[in-house]
Amino acid sequence: MCLIFLALIFESAAPAQAQTDLSVEFTAQPTSGLVPGQPIVFTVTVTNHGPEPVPAVGSNLALFSSDFYDQFDLSFGSADCQGYTVFVSDGDTFHFNLVWFPTFQDQGALAVGDSRSCHITLALSNQAPAEWPFSFGVADSFDDINPDNNISTVILLRGDVAPIAVPTLSTYALLFLIVALALLAITTFARTSRPRNG
Incomplete structure (x- = not known):
């Protein structure tokens, strides 16, 4: 269904192409201390720096996120903007x-000079890694005159991934361990080096 929807939009959008400079700003709240099930509010903002407006009819302007796999729980999600969807790709690798x-x-x-924003809320899944970048940017199909500002990235950090604990010994415990090992080595050496009778 999503694929048909996208195909229809791009097919009707093909004729018009604005020659303009768009920039993208992408933020997330929160970005660290994330735990599974926690909602993250992403805000993507596109600004037209000119010199031409991007038309409402026939424009091929689309903003895409970077690929993601199982970092988010897609059973929970919302957006406050029109024209938002989740695209599923099963090409070389299955991703969203x-x-x-x-x-x-x-x-x-x-x-020209206007900005438009979309707020997207997604929940972190328990499959999310400890740290990963997530981006939003203008699709390659839009011929931007300044592509240097077409993408923006946030770094997301989980807070519930416990670091591996390395046990430590106090100075006295370490000294005791060294003495005990030395006594064990001396006792073993004394037993093996004693001459046998007979």
């Missing part, structure tokens, strides 16, 4: 992308 079309339906054209 968040996709937002900022000029979709009645959102209207993105005029």
Whole structure:
């Protein structure tokens, strides 16, 4: 269903292409101390720096997240913007992308100097690694005149991954251990070096 939806949008979007400079800002709250089931609010903002507006009809402007696999629990999620969907890819590797079309339906054209934001809430899954980067950016299909500011990245850190504890000994315990090992070595040596009778 999502694939058909995306194909229809891109097919109707192909004719128009604004020659303009877009920038993307991507934030997350919170970014550290994350635990499974915790909601993370992502905010993606696109700004048109000109010189042309991005039209509402026929624009091929789409913003994609970086690939993700099982870092988020997709049974829990919401977004406050139109033109948002989750894209499933099963090409070389099975993964997901968040996709937002900022000029979709009645959102209207993105005029020069204007910004538009989308707030997306996802829950962390228990499969998420201890640390990973997550990005949002303008799709390659949009021919931006300044692609240097087309992507923004946040670093997400789990807080419930316990570090491996390395046991330590006090100075006295270490001394006792050394003396005990030395006595054991001396006793073993004395037993093996004693001449046998007979």
